[in-house]
Amino acid sequence: MLGVSSVPATISPSAPLLPDGTRDVLPDEWSQREYVRWSLSELFRAWGYQGVELPALEYASAAHPLDSRAFKLIDTGGQVLALRSEFTTALGRLVATRYPAGPFPLRLQYGGQLWLRAQTSELGRLREFTQVGAELIGVATVQSDIELLALARAALDRVGVKADLEVGFPGFVDAVLEDAGLSGAARDALHDAIDRKSGADIDLAATTYGLSSEVTGVLHRLTDLYGGNEVLDEAGRMAQGTRARAAVSHLRAVAQGGDLTLLFDLGVSRRYGYYTGMTFRAYVDGLNQPVLGGGRYQLANGLPGAGFAMGLERLVRALPPGLPPHPETVLALDLPALHAAQQAGLRAELAWTDNRLELKTYSALRGIRRWVQGRELTEVQA
Amino acid sequence: MSSQPERSANHLTLALPKGRILEDAISLLSRAGLPITMPEASRALRHEFPGVTVLELRNQDVPVYVDLGVADAGIVGKDVLIESGRAVYEPVDLRFAPCHLSLIREVGASGPIHRVGTKYPHVARQYLAEKGIPAEIVKLNGNIELATLTGLADAVIDLVQTGGTLRANNLQEVDVLFHSSARLIVNRAALKLRRERLRPLIARLRELVREES
Structure with a gap:
C-alpha cells in the first residue's frame, strides 16, 4: 500500500481563490474604509445631500457610457443585465423616475461598489472598486459649480487628505478647435492628441489634415494651458468665438467667487462629448493618481447635473497615519466589565473561559494588554 | 513604499529603459x-x-511605472507606448531612436494572411481590424522575422530601423503602421503636482530637440 503523501493539500493553480481584480478587505483596512465612508456621508448630509441606494444590477444598454466594459449577466427572462459600472447614469434614471418634478436643485449622495470587466487589467487596477459621491441636479449656475468644488475641498479636508483640486473645461478645447475651422475626424484626432499633451501627434495630425502653422501653434499652446489662475488669462487671450469666451468667463467667475485654491488645465478634453461644463479632479502628492473626479453633464431627460465621486481604495491609501483613532481593546472577564469598559470608550472582548492560561495566550496573540473585571472596572493581572 | 528614502516634495523619479x-x-x-x-x-x-x-527598467515597463505613478516621468519609444495603451502625457518627441512599425512579408508573397507574428499584439489587432484582415495573432518575443521564414506566420508586424535585417532575409515591408521615436512621458498627476520642476524640464527638452534637429 502506498504511504499517505506528506505534502499538504494545496490549491490548484488552475483554480485561483478570487477572480482577477478583486480582493478581500481585512480588519485594519476595513476600519479605515468605514471611517472614510462614514465621515464623508456625514459631511455630505451636513451640506444637505440626502442619501440614496442604487441596485448593483441594471439592464444592459448600448447607450450606457461604459457598456462595453461592464460585466454582463443573463436574467431568467433572457434579458441582458449589467453590473453597475458607474453611478451617474443610474442616478439620472432615479431622478427621472422618482423626482420628475423635483424640487430642484436636488442634492443626492450615494456610495457602493462598481465593477468593470475590461479594466486595463494589469496590476494596480481593480475590477471591483468602491466609490462615494455627491450630485447636485437641476441647476447649472456659477454658484452650483462653486458649491461642488467647495464640497470636494471640504470632503478631502474631512478625511485629512492633502490634495490639489484642478479644474478643466473640455468644451473649451472643442470651441477652440471649432474656431480653428476643424470638424469631423480631424477634430476627434486632435481632441485625443491634446488630451495626451502630445506635441508629436498634433504635428502628425497637422500634416495629415493640412493645418496651417498658425492653427498648429494654437493647438500646441492648448497643451501648455495648465497651472494657477494665470492659465485663465492665457485662455482669455486665445478665446476667439463666443463658446470659448463664455467658457473662460464662467471659469473666472468660479475662480473669483469660491475663495478656493484651484489649479486649472484647459487642455483637458477627455469625454468632451459627455461633459457640458467644467470637470475637476483632485491629485494627492505621493500617490500620483486622482482620488476624486467629477464634472457637469446633462441627464438623459435634459436636466443639468454635476457632481463628483471619490475612489475609496485610493482615499484609504492617502489617509494620514493614525486615522481612524483606535481605542484600546481590553479583555473583560465578566459582562458587567464589558459594559463598563465600553462606557469608558474602550473596546472590550468577553472572556469565553475561566482558563487563565488560555486567555493569556490569546491576549498575547491579539495584543491585548489589560484585563478588567466587575462593574467598577478593576484592572487585573493579565 | 516603505523602502523609499525621505525625499523633498520636489523630488523627481524617472523611469528609463535599460540598454x-x-x-x-x-x-x-x-x-x-x-x-x-x-x-x-x-x-x-x-x-x-x-x-x-x-x-532602470525594461522598456515595456516604463509606461506602467509612469501611469501608476511610481515614476513621475520616463522616456520610452512611441511603439512601446502605443502598445501599452496607457493614458500618460507625452509632451516631447525626443527624436532619437527613430524607427517604424511595419507589416512585413517575404519578398513576392501575395497569398492571404491567416496568421501574423508580432511583439505588438494590441497594435496588430487594431491594425488588422481596421484593414479587415481576419488573421490570427501570435505573440512572439524576439527575432520576429523568423516567423515568416519558417512558415509560423504569413506576415509579421515588427520594428524596422535600417532595413538591414529585412534585406538579409529576403523580406520586405508591405505597409507602414506608424513611425516611432523616443518620447518623454509624464504621469498625469505628477505634471501638476511637480509642475515647478517638470514644466521647465519640458521646455528645455523642447529647445534642445529643436536645436539639435
Whole structure:
C-alpha cells in the first residue's frame, strides 16, 4: 500500500481563490474604509445631500457610457443585465423616475461598489472598486459649480487628505478647435492628441489634415494651458468665438467667487462629448493618481447635473497615519466589565473561559494588554 | 513604499529603459539640466542623484511605472507606448531612436494572411481590424522575422530601423503602421503636482530637440 503523501493539500493553480481584480478587505483596512465612508456621508448630509441606494444590477444598454466594459449577466427572462459600472447614469434614471418634478436643485449622495470587466487589467487596477459621491441636479449656475468644488475641498479636508483640486473645461478645447475651422475626424484626432499633451501627434495630425502653422501653434499652446489662475488669462487671450469666451468667463467667475485654491488645465478634453461644463479632479502628492473626479453633464431627460465621486481604495491609501483613532481593546472577564469598559470608550472582548492560561495566550496573540473585571472596572493581572 | 528614502516634495523619479536608449536619455536629460550621469556598470537598478532618482527598467515597463505613478516621468519609444495603451502625457518627441512599425512579408508573397507574428499584439489587432484582415495573432518575443521564414506566420508586424535585417532575409515591408521615436512621458498627476520642476524640464527638452534637429 502506498504511504499517505506528506505534502499538504494545496490549491490548484488552475483554480485561483478570487477572480482577477478583486480582493478581500481585512480588519485594519476595513476600519479605515468605514471611517472614510462614514465621515464623508456625514459631511455630505451636513451640506444637505440626502442619501440614496442604487441596485448593483441594471439592464444592459448600448447607450450606457461604459457598456462595453461592464460585466454582463443573463436574467431568467433572457434579458441582458449589467453590473453597475458607474453611478451617474443610474442616478439620472432615479431622478427621472422618482423626482420628475423635483424640487430642484436636488442634492443626492450615494456610495457602493462598481465593477468593470475590461479594466486595463494589469496590476494596480481593480475590477471591483468602491466609490462615494455627491450630485447636485437641476441647476447649472456659477454658484452650483462653486458649491461642488467647495464640497470636494471640504470632503478631502474631512478625511485629512492633502490634495490639489484642478479644474478643466473640455468644451473649451472643442470651441477652440471649432474656431480653428476643424470638424469631423480631424477634430476627434486632435481632441485625443491634446488630451495626451502630445506635441508629436498634433504635428502628425497637422500634416495629415493640412493645418496651417498658425492653427498648429494654437493647438500646441492648448497643451501648455495648465497651472494657477494665470492659465485663465492665457485662455482669455486665445478665446476667439463666443463658446470659448463664455467658457473662460464662467471659469473666472468660479475662480473669483469660491475663495478656493484651484489649479486649472484647459487642455483637458477627455469625454468632451459627455461633459457640458467644467470637470475637476483632485491629485494627492505621493500617490500620483486622482482620488476624486467629477464634472457637469446633462441627464438623459435634459436636466443639468454635476457632481463628483471619490475612489475609496485610493482615499484609504492617502489617509494620514493614525486615522481612524483606535481605542484600546481590553479583555473583560465578566459582562458587567464589558459594559463598563465600553462606557469608558474602550473596546472590550468577553472572556469565553475561566482558563487563565488560555486567555493569556490569546491576549498575547491579539495584543491585548489589560484585563478588567466587575462593574467598577478593576484592572487585573493579565 | 516603505523602502523609499525621505525625499523633498520636489523630488523627481524617472523611469528609463535599460540598454541602448539609456545612454541617449541620460545624456539628453543632463544637458537639459538634471544632475544625472550614466551610472557605473553595476547590478543596481535604482540610481540616486541630488533631487532625482533614476529607475532602470525594461522598456515595456516604463509606461506602467509612469501611469501608476511610481515614476513621475520616463522616456520610452512611441511603439512601446502605443502598445501599452496607457493614458500618460507625452509632451516631447525626443527624436532619437527613430524607427517604424511595419507589416512585413517575404519578398513576392501575395497569398492571404491567416496568421501574423508580432511583439505588438494590441497594435496588430487594431491594425488588422481596421484593414479587415481576419488573421490570427501570435505573440512572439524576439527575432520576429523568423516567423515568416519558417512558415509560423504569413506576415509579421515588427520594428524596422535600417532595413538591414529585412534585406538579409529576403523580406520586405508591405505597409507602414506608424513611425516611432523616443518620447518623454509624464504621469498625469505628477505634471501638476511637480509642475515647478517638470514644466521647465519640458521646455528645455523642447529647445534642445529643436536645436539639435
